[in-house]
Each structure stands twice: as structure tokens, then as C-alpha cells.
Amino acid sequence: MRSVVSFYICYVLCLCLGLACVVCVCVWNSHWRQGFAWDGSNQQFNWHPVLMVTGLIVLYGNGAVLYRVPLTWGQNKLPWKLLHASLMLLSLILSILGLCAVFDFHNAKSIPNMYSLHSWIGIAATVLFALQWAVGAAGFLLPCSPVSLRKLLKPVHVWFGGSILVFSIAACISGINEKLFFVLSGNQPYSSFPPEAIFANSLGVLIVAFGLVVLKILSNHKWQRPDSPPEETGYTQVIQDESE
Numbered sequence: 001m002r003s004v005v006s007f008y009i010c011y012v013l014c015l016c017l018g019l020a021c022v023v024c025v026c027v028w029n030s031h032w033r034q035g036f037a038w039d040g041s042n043q044q045f046n047w048h049p050v051l052m053v054t055g056l057i058v059l060y061g062n063g064a065v066l067y068r069v070p071l072t073w074g075q076n077k078l079p080w081k082l083l084h085a086s087l088m089l090l091s092l093i094l095s096i097l098g099l100c101a102v103f104d105f106h107n108a109k110s111i112p113n114m115y116s117l118h119s120w121i122g123i124a125a126t127v128l129f130a131l132q133w134a135v136g137a138a139g140f141l142l143p144c145s146p147v148s149l150r151k152l153l154k155p156v157h158v159w160f161g162g163s164i165l166v167f168s169i170a171a172c173i174s175g176i177n178e179k180l181f182f183v184l185s186g187n188q189p190y191s192s193f194p195p196e197a198i199f200a201n202s203l204g205v206l207i208v209a210f211g212l213v214v215l216k217i218l219s220n221h222k223w224q225r226p227d228s229p230p231e232e233t234g235y236t237q238v239i240q241d242e243s244e
Contacts, residue, residue: 003222004070010217014065017210018058024203025053032196033183038101040108047101049175055094056125056168057207061214063087064161068223077225081140088133095126118174125167132160162218169211173204 029036029046036050037043066072066084099122106113114120139145139153180190180200188194217223 007068007070007217007220007223010213011065011069014061014210014213014217017206017213018062021058021203021206021210022050022054024199024206025050028196028200028203032199040105042105044101044108045105048098048105049172049179051094051098051101052122052168052175053172053203053207055091055098056129057165057172057210059087059091059094060129060168061165061210063091064165065214065217067225068217070223073225085133085137085141088129088136092126092129092133095129099123099126116178118171118178121167121174122171125164125171128160128164128167132157132164158218162215165211165214169207172207176200176204 029050033042033046035043036046038047063084066080066087072080103113105111114123135153136157139157140150180197184190184194184197188196190197
């Protein structure tokens, strides 16, 4: 009981921090960076941090901890697999749209692509995420996937999931820092710590805090979902239920 209470405290904290991250990145780009558009202007770039933080950090993190929620343990696993896969797919789509926004902006402004460490880390995280989702869908959702393969893939899938989140956090906080160096100059240099810098740095702290809570949930063995019987890990149980 005490472990369950501790989990829900961490889970509520995870939800609150995730919501705070999304709100802060939207406020930063609407209040200080003049809002949003999709016309090759600076306002198009603003979609990049919003979509990456929302998709690659917040949705991804919440999708990763879905199996740890104790309320899901006594139920058939398949619906939660489908929800997990759907959340991760939505996260991946938002991340790809975020990349499209920045690449299209760079091309419109004749700015070179992929020249910074931030961009390398961000692309690596997104590519690994796409591969992770494809392999996970094939290994855990296809009816023809054998149980032995799922057991082999599970620890690798979990390890890569946490690693991708670390990559994503590194990409986001380096991107925040890079953006502030670019836009804060003249009368309000970054070194003078203007309000925008304080706010954006606070966003970076929230992202790190969110990631640490997610990793805490994922690393606690007491909060892992108990292994389901083989017939409940795929479509067999659903077929049996429908035939009764």
C-alpha cells in the first residue's frame, strides 16, 4: 500500500511537471517570440520547441510510464499496449512535425541544417524513437510475434526507452540555450539575465525535473507491472472472450 501511494505521488508530480513544461514553452514562444505561423518566418520556427517539448518529452514520458499505473495491472494487457503504442505514435508524429518546422524555416532563410550539436542529438533521438516504435509494434503487437521474442525484446525496449528520453532532454535543454544565445543580443544580452532568459532557463529546469521523475518511475522495480500470463499478452485472450 505504501509503495502504491508513493507511486501515485510521483505520477501526479509527473503529470503536473509535464503540463507545466507544455504551458511554459507555449507562453515563451507566444509572449516573447511573437507567436506562431507556418510561412517560413521566425514564427514558424516557434512551432519547433513547442512540438518537440510536447511530443518528444511530455507525451513520450507519459506514454513510457503508462504500464506502471497500478490500476492497469489487474486488466487485460492488450488495450494498454494499444494505448501505449498510440501515445508513442502521436509523440513521434509531433516530433517529426517539429523537425519539419525547423528544416522548412532554415531552408526559407537559407540557414544551414544540422550544423550544431543540438541538432545532431535531436535527430539521433527522433531516429532512435522511430526505430524503437517500429520494432516495438512488430515485436509486441503483431499476433504472430512469439512470446520468446517478446521476452528477449522487453529489457532492450525498456533500456532504449529510457535512453531516448535522456537524448531528448539533452536536445531540448541545449536547444533552449542555443535559441537564447541567438535571440538575446543588443540591449538585453543573455549575460544580463533578462526576464526571457529567466523564463526559458526555468523551462529547462522543468524539463529536467520531469525527466528525472519519469526515470525514477521507470527504474523502481516495485512499480513494474507484474508479468501477464502468455495468453494475456497478445490477441489470444481477446479471441477467446469474443467466442464465449
